[in-house]
Amino acid sequence: EKDTLIVGIETSCDETAVAVVKNGREILSNVVSSQIESHKRFGGVVPEIASRHHVEQVTVIIEAAMTEADVTFAEVDAIAVTEGPGLVGALLVGVNAAKALAFAVDKPLIGVHHIAGHIYANHIVEELTFPLLTLVVSGGHTELVYMEEHGSYEVIGETRDDAVGEAYDKVARTIGLPYPGGPHIDRLAAEGEPVITFPRSWLEPGSYDFSFSGLKSSVINTLHNAKQRGESWTNEQIAASFQASVIEVLVGKTMGAAKEKQVKRVLLAGGVAANKGLRAALTKACEAEGLRLTIPPLKLCTDNAAMIAAAGTVKWKQGRFADDRLNGHSGLEL
Ligand code: KG4
């Protein structure tokens, strides 16, 4: 069988990324240009700044990825691009670049859902087998996704308010840590004891939905009241206590859903999959239940385009192409 070469383009948030992937699993290049430094002083991603950076970067990164992969556009089978969800202005830069490129080099175009991308980062690590369950945890998403076959996604639970990464970043900001705060909280949590009992948001029995805004408020209130009560907590204690609450719920719901759906395989995906505490807790729980767990390496957990090319390859095989009406959709459903 002939090799499939897919170019992936990702601009949904604050990374301009382009990759070339062979047969859906082999990375020939994976170039990521991060804008974190430009957003840091604002404490979060500023949409207008993100769009402008993507415009400046996208063609440069496409060239860099092609050069690194050492392939020509004539050898490429299709151009895959993130069509949503994300910041609409940011998405449009990638979508328009992909459309122009596909037209210029006369190759088919494929629209990819950003979360499908995060899930397929795991396919690069270890070939997917079905049925499986993915816990998707990022700055914009917290979802449990069940899959029976390639390219079919059933969201069985999602956050009703903040995404888990968002909660990490907000709590980090409250205790004076720089953006993005997730990695800082993770590091501090490893050095402290979870001495404060923050609420666990289980929601209704049987629900696989998540909610993190109550926990975030509880952290803020605890810090506020501590002064009046003469209590004083270290940042390590706060981080450890917050993280313990988050992880208990994430792992508990994942294990419950895995049992109900009778899967033997669990995947972790998204930027928060970098969290050491979460990786350790999920690994332990899956081992105890005899479930095979895959967690991508850090570079494939955070936003990148290799994952978009990998998910795009599935659509290529299934003949699910886009046409020149492809657009960016901030609230695209999986
Ligand atoms: O997937 P991602 O790169 O971008 C989105 O699609 O959102 O995820 C970024 C999020 C940020 O909220 C960041 O704070 C969080 O992932 N994050 C972490 C860790 N590393 C990144 N959260 C907790 N622990 C970490 N080690």
Ligand code: ZN
């Ligand atoms: Zn992401």
